[in-house]
Amino acid sequence: MSKADIQLILDTAMSFREVLERPIKKVPPLTGKTIANMFFENSTRTRFSFELAERRLSADVLGFQSSSTSVSKGETLKDTARNIEAMKVDMVVMRHSASGAPHYLSQVINANVINAGDGSHEHPTQALLDMYTIREKFGKLEGLHVGIVGDIAHSRVARSNIYGLKTMGAKISVCGPATLIPKEIEQLGVEVYHHIDDLLPQVDVLNVLRIQLERDAGRLFPSIREYHNYYGITRQRLDRAKRAVTIMHPGPINRDVEISADVADSEHSLILQQVLNGVAIRMAVLYLLATRN
């Protein structure tokens, strides 16, 4: 995505934020459009956020989570999608555990496909809402220093944030144990830190990633407790850094693993603001895609 594309999405989302404050939070631009939310991997926040955005724009919405579908009966991704398309669906929002699955799907069906997170590859709308939230707080993205801490190797949020924020002119540093930082990540133009206390005094924003225990991250460091001791974002750590670092987290939070409860709930935390802005970002993406010819 180009800088101008990102700018357009962020600006459009800003206009949609107002709709979310109205007494009747519904506008008609996608009337008559049908959107299928295909979540082959569990999700609460992202799925609700997309579904809410779609309903706020007056689209007709259908959706599933993988546990309840014919996928569990052995149907291939392509067949599932083509059957859904045969029912005249205009757009597909898809989350999948395989990297590249949405891209593949977009080539075999005519409906627009939106990536709601694919494996450890990308999560574009999360990065957009993160950028929106940072811009809302600082008034700009250019020149800011954003740190990303945690399981960089398995994180689609990290990758999308790096691409987006770099494009917008921010400086990015990543931090985590060597086993969770991909080799040659410097190629993406980021700096690597292994000690969080070295990074904290330098950043404006810290994006704290969840330790994804379901993706086997548990094998890559000795224990949750040790991770918390070395990388957990705590009040003491932030006080020591002597800098008012803005804290973000894509959710869901493992309290007292990657972030301590008091930091997550502190005035420096934008975590719930991210959730609200996520609806506006998804409205903007859906709207721009539907009205483009």
Next chain:
Amino acid sequence: MRKLRAKIIDGQGLERTLTRLAHEILEKNKGAANLVIVGIKTRGAMIAGRIARKIEEVEKAKVTIGSLDITLYRDDLLGRLDQPEFKGTDIIFNITGKDVILVDDVLFSGRTIRAALDELIDLGRPKTIQLAVLVDRGHRQLPIKADFVGKNVPTSLDESIRVHLMESDGEDEVLLMYPETPE
């Protein structure tokens, strides 16, 4: 390329027209106590701001102003070639029970006003909605009529009206244009 056929309103004329509209609105509504002025973006909102200032001068009281972006309510939103930019509606007050003066620069097919009426009604239940336009050029496609008209300009369909305002164009004027090669 479009060429100038005539200057319909000049700078001074525009001032006088807006002054008259402000007075007509006040006369009909017996003051400004229950009024809110809502302009349709972009130039309708600018004209709304000017009318509101004139009303404030006469009444010596603050008038509530808002602006509407009717993009999401357009009836031709899906399937247009150019992607309309959504700049957002700015109405941070409750319009329920108010007399809403809806302001636009040019009244033509009436479709913009239809969209604006739908959006306003989604925002609340005004006591009345009254329409004020700078220019009415005719050719309505919907049963919509303005309550306050700056100037009626009979036009042919291939002509167009261009409104220039100080805020956006550095000059106040209304121009009647026609296509260089007749279609």
